[in-house]
Each structure stands twice: as structure tokens, then as C-alpha cells.
Amino acid sequence: MKIELIERFTSYVKIDTQSNGNSESTPSTEGQLTLANMLVEELKSIGMEDVTIDENGYVMATLPANTAKEVPTIGFLAHLDTATDFTGKNVHPQVIENFDGNPIILNKEQNIILSSADFPELPQYKGHTLITTDGTTLLGADNKAGIAEIMTAMAYLIKHPEIKHGKIRVAFTPDEEIGRGPHKFDVEAFHAEFAYTVDGGPLGELEYESFNAASAKLTFKGQNVHPGTAKGKMVNSAKIAMEFNSKLPSEEAPEHTEGYEGFFHLISINGDVEETTLTYIIRDFDRDSFQARKELMQKITNELMLTYGETRVKLEMNDQYYNMKDKIEPVKEIVDIAYEAMENRGIKPIVKPIRGGTDGSQLSYMGLPTPNIFTGGENFHGRFEYISVDNMLKSVETIVEIASLFEAKA
Ligand SMILES: [Zn+2]
Secondary structure: OHHHHHHHHHHHHOOOOEOOOOOOOOOOOHHHHHHHHHHHHHHHHHOOEEEEEOOOOOEEEEEOOOOOOOOOOEEEEEEOOEOOOOOOOOOOOEEEOOOOOOOEEEEOOOOEEEOOOOOOOHHHHOOOOEEEOOOOOOOOHHHHHHHHHHHHHHHHHHHOOOOOOOOEEEEEEOOOOOOOHHHHOOHHHHOOOEEEEEEEOOOOEEEOOEOEEEEEEEEEEOEOOOHHHOOOOOEOHHHHHHHHHHOOOOOOOHHHOOOOOOEEEEEEEEEOOOEEEEEEEEEEOOHHHHHHHHHHHHHHHHHHHHHHOHHHEEEEEEEEEOOOHHHHHHHOHHHHHHHHHHHHOOOOOEEOOEOOOOHHHHHHHOOOOOOEEEOOEEOOOOOOOEEEHHHHHHHHHHHHHHHHHHHHHO
């Protein structure tokens, strides 16, 4: 199974599927469609049924039940695209067998080294088979590891009919990294009661809580006059913007928060005397404090309007996604089954909140409760991304075990 898994993964990462937030189409980039079509063929070749791809590049397939019991239909999902933070073109994966624990030279020419000085978790992978980049691109384990693991788990179940399971649905979806993910996902057509995204990080990760999320754009209008004759006339929009930001609690920012703490994050500032814009994202696990954060943005806006005039400040705020916990808690048994599945396979589950978004947050609010499980990857979204094949195999085992537990408990 190991060789099969490595072959799958390394062939997927060679296709550039970086998404693009500036593109209007779905999928946002052509490469995702290339991978999607390749996966369609592979799903058919391993023996999956009802393999479909729609006009937006969403791939779905079915593994029929092999039991007479009434088992709920479960789904497994992974996303086709890779992050926009770093290039995903010309990925040259390097396979390191039996990792000796010493620093890994990713790129000799450019002196790019993966070492435990920067990545303290590295020594714990001693003895594992690792897959790294060549130092010039990201790897794309986020989320092609998830795709390879789901595909391998399905192939395994097909070859092992003695493992009983209910109907299993699989989907590969575009544009997760640009926050669109399941926007056009046909939940009806997928027709599963519960699902899991296989999109987490290191071994054992199990997540069913995510942020509540909103974005806010502030536009400040100024009035430019020659500075020599500006007294009483000039209004400097950049300074109003700075005043706005100074009224936010400075400790409640990504660089000062962790765990369950929320924040305001100033992601961009653009401006001059005449016009300045500030763009923020607002994040909080708790729905009430999420609301309070949005109210604070409005309150500061109102204060500045009072001082400088209503036309000088404009606030546009939009909710992006909500904490999936609210939708998963009522069916908490799906988290418990994943937990048990990991324990049965000797994996210590690590349940923690996701300090970010996930396709599962949207899917859960679209009526498909979807927690997230690990892929085995580390350092997503950059040149130091790597993954342990040993842990990828554990992810495959977890998927198989989840399917079998649903049957056993039915
Ligand atoms: Zn991902």
C-alpha cells in the first residue's frame, strides 16, 4: 500500500493546481480541472461507481455498501487546489527513506535546509519515510495528501470485501484556499448524512470547531489641499484610518493570540491624503464575542463619523463562515467515531479548534455536518512543507476504520 500511496501523491503534486482569488470562474484555475479529470479516470479504474464531474469541477463517486445492515451514508472530502501563498508550479517531490533525524538539504544550490532548529517537531519523524519539496515550491500535501489517502482507502476497501461498510461517498472539490470551497457543492447530489474532510495536519488531528469569520473594509475620504495653505481645510484620510486602528484592542491580533482567543487582523492598508482603505478579518470561536467584535467596528466607525462627518468613513462588513461546532455538536457521535477509529489504530487523537476556515464550516451550515481529520502533513503553504508517508498510511487506516465502525455500530 505504501508504494501505491507514494505514487499517487507524487503524481498529484506535479500538477499545478494553485487557486486564484482574482478569477471569477469555478474552478478558479485550469490546473484544478486537469487534476479533477485525472481523478475521475482513477476513481473509475479502482472500481468506484457513479463517478461524476460537474461543470464546476466537483468530482463525486460512490463505493456501494457491502452489508445488509442499515448504515448511514458517510462521505470523505478533500480539496483539489493548493495555497496561494507560495508557488505550486514545477513541484519536485523528494522521497527520503528511513529519515535519519539530521537536517535535510532541500536545495544545495540555494542552501535551503529543513532543520530541527527551525522546525522542532522534525526529530520525531526519525525512521519515517518523508516527502519534501526541493526548496523552491510548496509541496501541496495540503490537500493532495488527503486526496491520495481517500483514494487509497477506497482502493483498499474494494480489494478487501471482508471489511463491511455502508455506502461511502467521496468528493474532490475546488478552491478551498480562496475561501470558496463548497460554494457550488451540490449537497443534495452528494447525499450523505455525515462527512469528513481529510485536510488536517499532523498525526491524530481531529477538528470540529472553527472560527466565526467576517471581513471588514473601511474607506476613509480626505480632502487634499497644498500643505502650505492647508490650515483648517485639509482632511488627511490616512490619519483618520490610523485613528480607527488605534481604537482597536492592540493585543487582540493574530500575533498575540492562540487557542480559543479571537482577533482583529489588519490584512492591508492602502492610501494617501485623499483616500485610505483598511481591510480587516475578524475571527472568534464564540458567537457572542464574534458579534461584539463586529459591533465594536461599527461603534468606532460611528465615533469617527461624529468627529469628521458621515461621508468621511464607510464600513462594509460581511460574514464569511461560522463555527461548525454549532452544527456538529448535535451529532457529536461522528466525532466520537473518528476518535475511536484513531484509538483502535493506535493513534492518539488530538482534538483542537481550527484557527482558520475549512470546507467543513461551510458544509456543516449547508446541512452536511463535516469534521476534519489529519493528513499527516507539516508546514503547509510553504517551501518547508513535508509529509510522513508512515502517517499518511495511518490516515488511510483511519478512513477505513471509520467506515467499518459505522457498520459495526449500525
Ligand atoms: Zn487544506
